[in-house]
Amino acid sequence: GEDVEQSLFLSVREGDSSVINCTYTDSSSTYLYWYKQEPGAGLQLLTYIFSNMDMKQDQRLTVLLNKKDKHLSLRIADTQTGDSAIYFCAETQDYGGSQGNLIFGKGTKLSVKP
Amino acid sequence: DTEVTQTPKHLVMGMTNKKSLKCEQHMGHRAMYWYKQKAKKPPELMFVYSYEKLSINESVPSRFSPECPNSSLLNLHLHALQPEDSALYLCASSQGTRSYEQYFGPGTRLTVT
Numbered sequence: 001g002e003d004v005e006q007s008l009f010l011s012v013r014e015g016d017s018s019v020i021n022c023t024y025t026d027s028s029s030t031y032l033y034w035y036k037q038e039p040g041a042g043l044q045l046l047t048y049i050f051s052n053m054d055m056k057q058d059q060r061l062t063v064l065l066n067k068k069d070k071h072l073s074l075r076i077a078d079t080q081t082g083d084s085a086i087y088f089c090a091e092t093q094d095y096g097g098s099q100g101n102l103i104f105g106k107g108t109k110l111s112v113k114p
Numbered sequence: 115d116t117e118v119t120q121t122p123k124h125l126v127m128g129m130t131n132k133k134s135l136k137c138e139q140h141m142g143h144r145a146m147y148w149y150k151q152k153a154k155k156p157p158e159l160m161f162v163y164s165y166e167k168l169s170i171n172e173s174v175p176s177r178f179s180p181e182c183p184n185s186s187l188l189n190l191h192l193h194a195l196q197p198e199d200s201a202l203y204l205c206a207s208s209q210g211t212r213s214y215e216q217y218f219g220p221g222t223r224l225t226v227t
Binding site for chain 1: 118120154155156157159162170204206215216217218219220221223
């Protein structure tokens with residue numbers, strides 16, 4: 001079955017790097033995503049990676065994918081207090097040209113201390 | 115414009131009321147979604163509309179009734195809800211059947227009294 005696991009909490013100091021980890025069980029996952037949710041708000045798509053890629057970098061964000069271990073990570077460089085939020089890892093599968101449903105992890109609450 | 119808007123932001127309703135949640139996008143997306151999110155939980159998919167037709171209903175009770183009047187609008191009609199239906203209701207949209215990116219609205223915080 002499909003399952004996406006994340007640690008629930010992460011606390012870092014402002015200026016440090018944050019690394020949020022995620023594991024998934026379905027080897028047929030084709031796309032893996034990171035969403036950010038600030039308190040009382042909707043989900044913001046931060047970045048996504050196709051399963052044939054190892055790494056994707058976008059400004060302060062670096063996504064690493066280890067397909068063999070089914071492990072995904074999101075690194076935020078120079079973490080700021082505005083990065084405090086819940087970060088959801090999610091996956092979808094490719095069903096013959098259509099994307100499957102988003103399967104979310106439980107979310108990691110990132111707290112950034114000044 | 116990558117915005118999905120939802121109204122109202124907050125809604126309090128009694129168990130006998132009928133109300134509607136509205137969602138709008140002007141990105142030309144042809145797939146639209148309703149999710150329910152309880153506190154400290156990830157979003158759970160409720161419905162998917164693709165090209166204005168209901169394509170997925172995740173066994174949602176009939177007291178929730180979706181409607182897609184046109185490609186830009188998505189409604190969720192609520193009737194005879196229960197207190198356990200209190201949650202954040204999120205709308206999302208994506209470009210079409212090969213859609214890697216879902217854009218979410220800010221949500222409607224629903225409280226059923």
